Amino acid sequence: MYFHGKVTAACFSPTGGTRAYVEAVAGAMSSAPEAWDLTRPETRRQPRSFGAEEVLVLGVPVYYGRVPEVGDLLAGLTGTRTPAVLLAVYGNRAIDDALLELADLCDARGFRVAAAGEFIAPHTFSEHIGAGRPSGADLEAARALGRGAADKLARPDWSSPALPGKRPYRSFQRAPFYPEGDDRCVGCGACVRTCPVEAIAPQTPVRTDPERCLRCLACVRACPTGSRAVRSEAFLATRSRLEGALKEPRQPALYF
Ligand SMILES: Cc1cc2nc3c(=O)[nH]c(=O)nc-3n(C[C@H](O)[C@H](O)[C@H](O)COP(=O)(O)O)c2cc1C
Ligand code: SF4
Ligand code: SF4
Structure with a gap:
């Protein structure tokens, strides 16, 4: 119904x-x-x-x-x-x-x-x-x-x-990593348009405002050249820890 x-x-x-x-x-x-x-x-x-x-x-x-x-x-x-x-x-x-x-x-x-x-x-x-x-x-x-x-x-x-x-709700600290662009950026603006919290300035799409950034990685997925990515050891360590701990559906x- x-x-x-x-x-x-x-x-x-x-x-x-x-x-x-x-x-x-x-x-x-x-x-x-x-x-x-x-x-x-x-x-x-x-x-x-x-x-x-x-x-x-x-x-x-x-x-x-x-x-x-x-x-x-x-x-x-x-x-x-x-x-x-x-x-x-x-x-x-x-x-x-x-x-x-x-x-x-x-x-x-x-x-x-x-x-x-x-x-x-x-x-x-x-x-x-x-x-x-x-x-x-x-x-x-x-x-x-x-x-x-x-x-x-x-x-x-x-x-x-x-x-x-x-x-009170669980307290947390934001992840210490966030994505940025590298020299493969062609200035297409896809990341700027995709970011849900306006953490990427149109004039400098390779940069990220870490105070605004949610670490949602939507910009990484939207980037057509692979320029935007999280390049940090902390991210790789977090990912492999989560992959080890969260196997059971x-x-x-x-x-x-
Ligand atoms: C910053 C951040 C923190 C997250 N924390 C949790 C969490 O506490 N527990 C969990 O199971 N998943 C967590 N996730 C995974 C997301 O909840 C999950 O991937 C979600 O489906 C993403 O939603 P979306 O595809 O609609 O953007 C986290 C993801 C991000 C980016
Ligand atoms: S990770 Fe999400 S919040 Fe951070 S800059 Fe990319 S799109 Fe914006
Ligand atoms: S989506 Fe990628 S190529 Fe396009 S402006 Fe952003 S970082 Fe540059």
Whole structure:
């Protein structure tokens, strides 16, 4: 059964793993969800109000067990006690406090969490971790979240689910590495246009502002010449430690 009102599928997804899951959830709730791409700074700056009869499906990747450090992530969104279905998408380690933090952020913007899920995607730092995710079973779990949320919202007396995580949220330090360009840069600007937090100045695309940079590696994937890359021993060490520790595939979890 589809949800009776409008469904908006919003995500922050620098490398596309989160987007695939958000689309599956929203597609199970509506035949025509509206996409709202919070990865783009210009979209985050656009005000968007939601009525009580709509639903927001919102997904973020897990960074350091938390919601990515994007100051204006939800700044443009305002709910009217609007139901929300939340997703935390992670690289096969753990979500820690990310769903709880996302729920708190949504609460502060006028949304009410109706359901949530955690899902696995390839890890940003290694193609070998979470390879092949989402699987068919992963996408079926995402659709089950969408269908279950639509069923729940058809009942007038629904309440928000208990979510994993604790307050105060996990503390973290940003990874000591970040990507930069080398002399193969042809000045095409693809990295500048791709960066979700404007950490690359158009005049100097080989440089990176390390204070803004999320280490999402979207610019590395976008660079057509291989100029942008993380060239650091710390990155290689982190990658091989994660590859050693995260071999066992984790499974999705749904919260209603
Ligand atoms: C800076 C950073 C920190 C991350 N921290 C975690 C983490 O704590 N747990 C985890 O399982 N995956 C972690 N990941 C992996 C991402 O959650 C995962 O690759 C996610 O699917 C990326 O989402 P996207 O493809 O939508 O951009 C991290 C990735 C980055 C870039
Ligand atoms: S500069 Fe940093 S934040 Fe911007 S795309 Fe590259 S890794 Fe991501
Ligand atoms: S995407 Fe690569 S080649 Fe293009 S401007 Fe950025 S660093 Fe240079």
